[in-house]
Amino acid sequence: MEYQEQFVQSVRFYFQEEGEEWIQELPELIHYCEQNWSLKMEDPYSLSINYVAPAKRESGKEVVVKLSIPGTEFLDELESLSLFNHHGMVQVIDFNIEKGIIILEKLSPGYTLATVENDELACRIAAGVLKKLSISAPSNTRIQTTAIREESLRATLVQNEEGYGPLSSHVLRTSLSLFTKLNQSIVHYKLLHGDFHHYNVLASGNAWTAIDPKGLLGEVEYDLIQFLLNRLPEKDVYDVTKNRVDILTNELNLNKERLLLWGYCHTVLATSWSVEGSDYSKPFYQMIEIFERMYKEAYGKEVAQYTM
Numbered sequence: 001m002e003y004q005e006q007f008v009q010s011v012r013f014y015f016q017e018e019g020e021e022w023i024q025e026l027p028e029l030i031h032y033c034e035q036n037w038s039l040k041m042e043d044p045y046s047l048s049i050n051y052v053a054p055a056k057r058e059s060g061k062e063v064v065v066k067l068s069i070p071g072t073e074f075l076d077e078l079e080s081l082s083l084f085n086h087h088g089m090v091q092v093i094d095f096n097i098e099k100g101i102i103i104l105e106k107l108s109p110g111y112t113l114a115t116v117e118n119d120e121l122a123c124r125i126a127a128g129v130l131k132k133l134s135i136s137a138p139s140n141t142r143i144q145t146t147a148i149r150e151e152s153l154r155a156t157l158v159q160n161e162e163g164y165g166p167l168s169s170h171v172l173r174t175s176l177s178l179f180t181k182l183n184q185s186i187v188h189y190k191l192l193h194g195d196f197h198h199y200n201v202l203a204s205g206n207a208w209t210a211i212d213p214k215g216l217l218g219e220v221e222y223d224l225i226q227f228l229l230n231r232l233p234e235k236d237v238y239d240v241t242k243n244r245v246d247i248l249t250n251e252l253n254l255n256k257e258r259l260l261l262w263g264y265c266h267t268v269l270a271t272s273w274s275v276e277g278s279d280y281s282k283p284f285y286q287m288i289e290i291f292e293r294m295y296k297e298a299y300g301k302e303v304a305q306y307t308m
């Protein structure tokens with residue numbers, strides 16, 4: 001079977017041997033899905049590290065099959081899909097935990113929010129979806145809080161005390177200390193999407209629906225940052241971001257100060273995740289300074305001076 005080149009490389013990079021074995025097993029897994037759910041799989045979508053393809057059931061009903069390497073991330077996604085329970089979120093039709101399979105309703109027309117050229121409109125649509133996704137954090141769940149994001153940054157700093165990729169030791173330390181302050185002062189925990197951005201929001205009928213939740217508990221302000229890092233223009237990034245922040249803060253009635261501080265922390269983290277050898281995400285990296293500047297302009301002090 002021929003797969004998308006980038007998909008195979010990413011699976012090998014992230015999952016090493018386990019990923020290689022999973023790629024070998026894919027034809028068998030696809031065959032299993034076709035037999036078990038009486039469906040015919042079609043060509044996959046543009047893939048990252050999961051195999052996602054539309055499929056048609058014998059009844060004529062269209063679905064989407066998502067195959068992932070079974071494990072923590074798969075279980076978190078499955079649990080958060082079911083916790084959101086169709087509130088602004090794609091519906092699960094069936095699943096197989098051992099094999100890492102989820103059968104989803106197919107969203108149609110299914111184009112992503114990235115196709116909406118008008119940035120202000122895209123922000124308002126995103127806010128509308130987030131309003132629907134708003135549910136309180138459940139008490140009994142395997143899904144972790146944003147403290148795991150702080151831990152991820154701490155691990156990077158411990159292994160790279162002199163700095164990591166384009167991130168200086170000072171930036172790593174400042175963002176880690178802010179992460180701690182913010183995590184310690186969360187009052188209302190919500191169930192978050194965990195990877196909310198333009199490519200994980202799809203047109204469905206006359207509405208917009210989220211897909212692909214990572215599952216996380218924390219503040220809604222945190223959930224917006226990944227969105228703010230996506231679909232940025234070539235120029236006027238500061239002004240566009242400021243406008244986005246204002247629209248989202250107003251529409252969702254958010255705490256702007258915490259949003260900007262989470263923005264700084266998460267952007268440092270997202271940049272650290274993007275480091276591969278001497279390469280890293282420049283669009284993410286540029287946003288660190290933008291959040292710093294925006295915070296200073298609004299609150300008259302450095303992010304490092306924030307006190308609870």
Ligand SMILES: Nc1ncnc2c1ncn2[C@@H]1O[C@H](COP(=O)(O)OP(=O)(O)O)[C@@H](O)[C@H]1O
Pocket residue numbers: 045046047048049050052064066090104105106107108110112199200202211212
């Ligand atoms: N329920 C769905 N209906 C229509 N298209 C979908 C659906 N789920 C996923 N897709 C398409 O597949 C792509 C990848 O799915 P996604 O769940 O985001 O995978 P990944 O975890 O690899 O990002 C999406 O960007 C979208 O184009």
Ligand SMILES: [Mg+2]
Pocket residue numbers: 199200212
């Ligand atoms: Mg996705």
